[in-house]
Amino acid sequence: xxxxxxxxxxxxxxxxxxxxxxxxxxxxxxxxxxxxxxxxxxxxxxxxxxxxxxxxxxxxxxxxxxxxxxxxxxxxxxxxxxxxxxxxxxxxxxxxxxxxxxxxxxxxxxxxxxxxxxxxxxxxxxxxxxxxxxxxxxxxxxxxxxxxxxxxxxxxxxxxxxxxxxxxxxxxxxxxxxxxxxxxxxxxxxxxxxxxxxxxxxxxxxxxxxxxxxxxxxxxxxxxxxxxxxxxxxxxxxxxxxxxxxxxxxxxxxxxxxxxxxxxxxxxxxxxxxxxxxxxxxxxxxxxxxxxxxxxxxxxxxxxxxxxxxxxxxxx
Amino acid sequence: xxxxxxxxxxxxxxxxxxxxxxxxxxxxxxxxxxxxxxxxxxxxxxxxxxxxxxxxxxxxxxxxxxxxxxxxxxxxxxxxxxxxxxxxxxxxxxxxxxxxxxxxxxxxxxxxxxxxxxxxxxxxxxxxxxxxxxxxxxxxxxxxxxxxxxxxxxxxxxxxxxxxxxxxxxxxxxxxxxxxxxxxxxxxxxxxxxxxxxxxxxxxxxxxxxxxxxxxxxxxxxxxxxxxxxxxxxxxxxxxxxxxxxxxxxxxxxxxxxxxxxxxxxxxxxxxxxxxxxxxxxxxxxxxxxxxxxxxx
Numbered sequence: 001x002x003x004x005x006x007x008x009x010x011x012x013x014x015x016x017x018x019x020x021x022x023x024x025x026x027x028x029x030x031x032x033x034x035x036x037x038x039x040x041x042x043x044x045x046x047x048x049x050x051x052x053x054x055x056x057x058x059x060x061x062x063x064x065x066x067x068x069x070x071x072x073x074x075x076x077x078x079x080x081x082x083x084x085x086x087x088x089x090x091x092x093x094x095x096x097x098x099x100x101x102x103x104x105x106x107x108x109x110x111x112x113x114x115x116x117x118x119x120x121x122x123x124x125x126x127x128x129x130x131x132x133x134x135x136x137x138x139x140x141x142x143x144x145x146x147x148x149x150x151x152x153x154x155x156x157x158x159x160x161x162x163x164x165x166x167x168x169x170x171x172x173x174x175x176x177x178x179x180x181x182x183x184x185x186x187x188x189x190x191x192x193x194x195x196x197x198x199x200x201x202x203x204x205x206x207x208x209x210x211x212x213x214x215x216x217x218x219x220x221x222x223x224x225x226x227x228x229x230x231x232x233x234x235x236x237x238x239x240x241x242x243x244x245x246x247x248x249x250x251x252x253x254x255x256x257x258x259x260x261x262x263x264x265x266x267x268x269x270x271x272x273x274x275x276x277x278x279x280x281x282x283x284x285x286x287x288x289x290x291x292x293x294x295x296x297x298x299x300x301x302x303x304x305x306x307x308x309x310x311x312x313x314x315x316x
Numbered sequence: 317x318x319x320x321x322x323x324x325x326x327x328x329x330x331x332x333x334x335x336x337x338x339x340x341x342x343x344x345x346x347x348x349x350x351x352x353x354x355x356x357x358x359x360x361x362x363x364x365x366x367x368x369x370x371x372x373x374x375x376x377x378x379x380x381x382x383x384x385x386x387x388x389x390x391x392x393x394x395x396x397x398x399x400x401x402x403x404x405x406x407x408x409x410x411x412x413x414x415x416x417x418x419x420x421x422x423x424x425x426x427x428x429x430x431x432x433x434x435x436x437x438x439x440x441x442x443x444x445x446x447x448x449x450x451x452x453x454x455x456x457x458x459x460x461x462x463x464x465x466x467x468x469x470x471x472x473x474x475x476x477x478x479x480x481x482x483x484x485x486x487x488x489x490x491x492x493x494x495x496x497x498x499x500x501x502x503x504x505x506x507x508x509x510x511x512x513x514x515x516x517x518x519x520x521x522x523x524x525x526x527x528x529x530x531x532x533x534x535x536x537x538x539x540x541x542x543x544x545x546x547x548x549x550x551x552x553x554x555x556x557x558x559x560x561x562x563x564x565x566x567x568x569x570x571x572x573x574x575x576x577x578x579x580x581x582x583x584x585x586x587x588x589x590x591x592x593x594x595x596x597x598x599x600x601x602x603x604x605x606x607x608x609x610x611x612x613x
Contacts, residue, residue: 034427037424037425041450051464128358131592132361139581
């Protein structure tokens with residue numbers, strides 16, 4: 001405040017003049033303005049990221065700083081069947097959940113883009129699964145998937161579709177399908193609402209022109225909607241893939257990785273080994289092993305976007 | 317930005333060429349799938365609510381009571397939750413932590429976004445990109461090293477462990493959102509103010525901030541919701557029951573041995589969801605438009 005009031009005073013002293021010079025300098029001021037955010041992020045994000053990579057090379061345990069042991073953690077993990085199972089599970093979980101979220105989310109977005117009565121009401125309630133805390137909705141799913149009193153089993157049995165209760169979370173295959181379903185349920189709103197935003201930027205005149213040219217409903221979608229939506233699809237799905245890949249909460253609530261590690265994701269395994277088991281070094285190594293996958297996903301979407309820009313006549 | 321675009325669109329254009337469709341066709345292609353989507357997306361909430369007010373003998377007796385309805389609604393589970401458990405304390409903790417983390421993040425984000433977007437200091441573009449990239453660093457990678465740091469700093473099992481670590485995902489997000497908002501404020505306003513002798517500080521507090529109140533509100537709601545929903549840090553950094561947040565408390569303290577108190581669990585989940593849902597429903601228009609605005613950048 002002192003700096004700013006000095007700037008408008010009629011006869012500034014040397015000190016206040018140099019201060020006002022400082023306040024006018026974009027770089028000095030920019031540095032000052034960036035300081036709070038930069039300090040928070042450097043201390044609590046960049047530094048831990050480096051620390052995590054370092055911990056992956058040590059045998060640190062809870063309450064005992066580790067010593068450097070090179071790539072021993074990674075060597076151990078490469079022989080660990082549970083680790084590779086968790087990698088497989090994570091990929092399966094991410095890929096199938098993302099595909100379902102994309103398909104269903106796009107479908108919902110196309111529906112919501114229609115001229116509907118109570119349009120804003122529908123848009124609002126559709127977002128609900130995304131707004132409530134994941135852990136709390138996962139607890140509801142836990143109850144829905146209960147082995148004895150599952151409402152789904154009951155309803156299907158009443159309809160005569162199945163003759164015995166489904167063991168949703170106790171059987172490896174069922175457990176995988178169940179956690180993926182819960183993840184898709186939570187992820188659809190985000191995909192749908194962001195794609196809806198993208199749909200609304202497409203001018204109606206393009207559809208009218210294409211219709212006059214005799215395009216069918218499918219062609220309208222394939223040659224007008226989809227190309228114009230691609231950039232936003234790329235962004236949305238990158239985020240969706242990243243958050244699904246690093247998911248922790250849902251699994252931790254529903255199965256804690258079981259049965260027989262069938263639903264262990266890399267994040268939950270990292271927590272189990274690092275925090276519950278106290279092997280910080282090994283847990284950190286598992287977390288670091290996620291980074292190449294994340295980078296691959298980001299680069300994939302980045303180059304996907306670039307190509308699209310070029311196709312649309314943007315700069316290189 | 318998004319809001320401007322939306323309001324400029326003529327109402328008549330909204331439906332596009334929907335009028336070309338016949339009613340039966342619309343029922344099959346639009347209303348029926350929408351109905352299924354809405355039912356599936358809302359069913360867990362309905363199930364949560366109905367379980368929370370169902371007496372125990374009805375809850376597991378599917379033969380005599382239709383599980384989709386409740387015959388003798390009871391507030392026993394909610395009473396138990398509020399008076400016989402530490403739930404109110406968790407609620408208070410969550411409110412304090414979320415509010416503090418949101419305030420801290422907004423403060424840092426406003427300055428950072430203004431500096432990147434309007435001061436255009438050298439390297440502003442790179443800093444903006446770095447902030448965006450830092451949003452892509454997931455908590456699942458950071459929680460182990462952060463737990464070591466939190467322990468060494470003596471913050472373990474205190475609310476400050478969460479208040480200081482939540483900004484790692486809130487600041488990038490809020491900065492990114494506010495950058496979009498600041499961009500939509502005309503440059504000319506700031507130039508006029510500069511000519512009239514206003515300092516950068518005055519421009520920020522008297523011109524830019526009042527104009528970006530909607531952006532600040534939505535960034536605040538986003539940040540509050542995200543900190544309210546956060547789980548992995550709260551699970552790792554907090555140990556004692558009285559310091560827990562709602563998601564962690566409900567999961568770790570209400571689930572005891574093998575007898576699940578489903579009624580109390582569902583009541584806990586429901587009450588824990590209500591604040592964010594209420595907050596969100598008040599500002600749903602901001603929410604959707606700012607989300608779409610942030611994506612359109």
